[in-house]
Amino acid sequence: MTEPLLRLEGVEKSFGKNQVLRGVDIDVARGQSLVIIGGSGSGKSVMLKTALGLMTPDKGRILFGGDDVTKATGKTREKMRARIGMLFQSGALFDSLTVWENVAFRLINSEGMRRKDAKERAIETLKKVRLGSDVGALYPAELSGGMQKRVSLARSIISEPDLIFFDEPTTGLDPITADAINDLILEMVRGLGAAAVTITHDMASAKKIADEIAMLYEGEIIWRGPAANVYASGNEYVDQFVNGRADGPIQPAI
Ligand SMILES: Nc1ncnc2c1ncn2[C@@H]1O[C@H](COP(=O)(O)OP(=O)(O)OP(=O)(O)O)[C@@H](O)[C@H]1O
Numbered sequence: 383m384t385e386p387l388l389r390l391e392g393v394e395k396s397f398g399k400n401q402v403l404r405g406v407d408i409d410v411a412r413g414q415s416l417v418i419i420g421g422s423g424s425g426k427s428v429m430l431k432t433a434l435g436l437m438t439p440d441k442g443r444i445l446f447g448g449d450d451v452t453k454a455t456g457k458t459r460e461k462m463r464a465r466i467g468m469l470f471q472s473g474a475l476f477d478s479l480t481v482w483e484n485v486a487f488r489l490i491n492s493e494g495m496r497r498k499d500a501k502e503r504a505i506e507t508l509k510k511v512r513l514g515s516d517v518g519a520l521y522p523a524e525l526s527g528g529m530q531k532r533v534s535l536a537r538s539i540i541s542e543p544d545l546i547f548f549d550e551p552t553t554g555l556d557p558i559t560a561d562a563i564n565d566l567i568l569e570m571v572r573g574l575g576a577a578a579v580t581i582t583h584d585m586a587s588a589k590k591i592a593d594e595i596a597m598l599y600e601g602e603i604i605w606r607g608p609a610a611n612v613y614a615s616g617n618e619y620v621d622q623f624v625n626g627r628a629d630g631p632i633q634p635a636i
Contacts (some may be wrong), residue, residue: 386411387545387577388433388633393442395428402428403602405570412544415578415611417570417588420598421632426581429598430547433579434468435459444547464492467543467556471533471550475522482508482518507536511566528559532566539570546570548580554588564590585624588612597623598633
């Protein structure tokens with residue numbers, strides 16, 4: 383078995399009395415695409431933020447390449463962050479920067495690359511997500527939602543990260559554009575040999591991009607298995623979720 387690149391061990395996180403993560407154990411290896419499913423409010427985003435080091439867990443360990451993310455400070459932390467790409471749910475592009483400046487942001491601001499070189503890399507990366515160099519000069523507001531996702535995707539892979547987090551990459555897109563994004567995600571993961579962790583509610587996307595699927599419920603991973611087995615998991619919670627039934631052990635969040 384390949385050594386995991388990212389491993390969460392017994393991660394717990396509460397906000398006051400609200401115990402969100404109750405001992406999450408999960409890992410992902412290089413070249414592996416793991417999808418996390420779970421209902422609204424089940425703690426998927428909190429899990430992702432703790433794994434990124436943006437939130438500190440109350441208990442447990444988060445190991446990235448064998449180093450504890452929660453204990454890393456200064457330069458070590460910077461180096462870890464540079465190896466991790468993130469595609470935010472909202473896209474999170476800077477409105478006042480052009481597309482190429484958004485894509486090259488890290489290269490210019492964290493890695494100190496010259497603008498001319500950074501621009502070249504940004505245009506090359508935009509090509510990988512099937513956007514022409516003419517798009518580089520536009521502003522995010524001039525793009526469609528699907529194009530904005532592609533730009534965010536380009537930004538998350540420009541530094542060729544070892545690990546990429548995708549938070550709801552297909553939300554708000556039509557099925558055809560969503561599928562094009564799925565294809566790009568697969569290409570990026572396979573092409574870079576990176577580990578990918580994707581949070582999604584979109585089962586079509588999950589089935590397509592996942593090697594394995596894990597379900598988070600009430601702060602714990604209650605099932606994990608090959609994507610092909612998700613409709614025959616033998617777990618009533620997973621079954622209810624993937625079939626989108628209101629009836630079952632999980633109460634709707636309304
Ligand atoms: N910064 C915070 N302060 C207080 N509570 C928080 C904070 N962040 C998240 N929570 C709480 O943690 C719980 C889980 O939220 P989280 O955003 O992780 O859910 P989720 O599974 O990502 O949901 P969704 O699928 O709707 O995006 C919620 O009850 C939320 O109110």
